[in-house]
Amino acid sequence: MLPLDDYVPYLLNRAGARIAASFSDEVRPFGITLQMWRALAALTDRDGQTVGELSGRTAIEISTLSRVLDGLQRRKLVERKRAEDDGRVVTLYLTPAGRTMTRRVIPIAERYERVAIAGLSARDVATLKRLLRELYANMDKLCANRAASDS
Amino acid sequence: MLPLDDYVPYLLNRAGARIAASFSDEVRPFGITLQMWRALAALTDRDGQTVGELSGRTAIEISTLSRVLDGLQRRKLVERKRAEDDGRVVTLYLTPAGRTMTRRVIPIAERYERVAIAGLSARDVATLKRLLRELYANMDKLCANRAASDS
């Protein structure tokens, strides 16, 4: 049979959905959505990324991301620049207001990290992070294979 | 600063989004969505659940779930029954067609489990499952606290 509580994708989805819902509530007062925050955070981490890179890093579907960026741009938190060397590519930069927004939200994000891993040992947390990264890499490989076999 | 690749909610969201997107592609040919599958799987695990219970178990927002159930009912995969002892409650049952659908999709789900955890030791997998369950419980506590303080 199907032991649901022992099935990794289910556990992952469920935990992810719960934390996403809570965090959405937290950033709403700032006038941004969870996806907007995820894009902002990824841009804070590294400036000047392209839309495609950002999509890969955040796992936000690229056309969705394009509209998330519309919102961020309208709110003057992010700037889009057409790259000079390759006119197809759009590079993304935080505005000063975007940086301010990030500074304000980071404490909340840090609180969520603490709440999420409450009661876990440092060793467990390190393991969890490593495993989530490996899992992501595994799914990436699958995507690549599927893309290759579609052609 | 914000070491994004070391931040649990981000890693979780990212891995969850990626696996969800791939799995959606897999169940689409069966005419169902990922959320429909998650509901079906949870009902296979235990029959006769209420809408609220199912929402809690799947972390699908309850009004969304209500409409997911509309879809499942229209496809004759799930039946809604008003409970006899409490007229507010709706209990949910798989139809034979629902059970057939589940039987067909389970092999795909099992393949995804294998792909997701490829390269991880049995010990690591056990740890991952335990940690994901604890994390979910932690977020549940947070939700409960927030709900209490809102009143």
Added chain:
DNA sequence: AGCAAATATTTGCATTTGCAAATATCGTGA
């Protein structure tokens, strides 16, 4: 140089989502 294929991003359109309000039923205390 010139054109077809490849790559990056955006947009059209239909579906899905979720907050808030509505609806339906139950439980409790006067």
Added chain:
DNA sequence: TCACGATATTTGCAAATGCAAATATTTGCT
């Protein structure tokens, strides 16, 4: 028993999402 608050589910409506097609630019081939 009759209101009134609590609980369970559904629905209204606006926003978010994602597939497929459109657009814009570059690269490779001749």
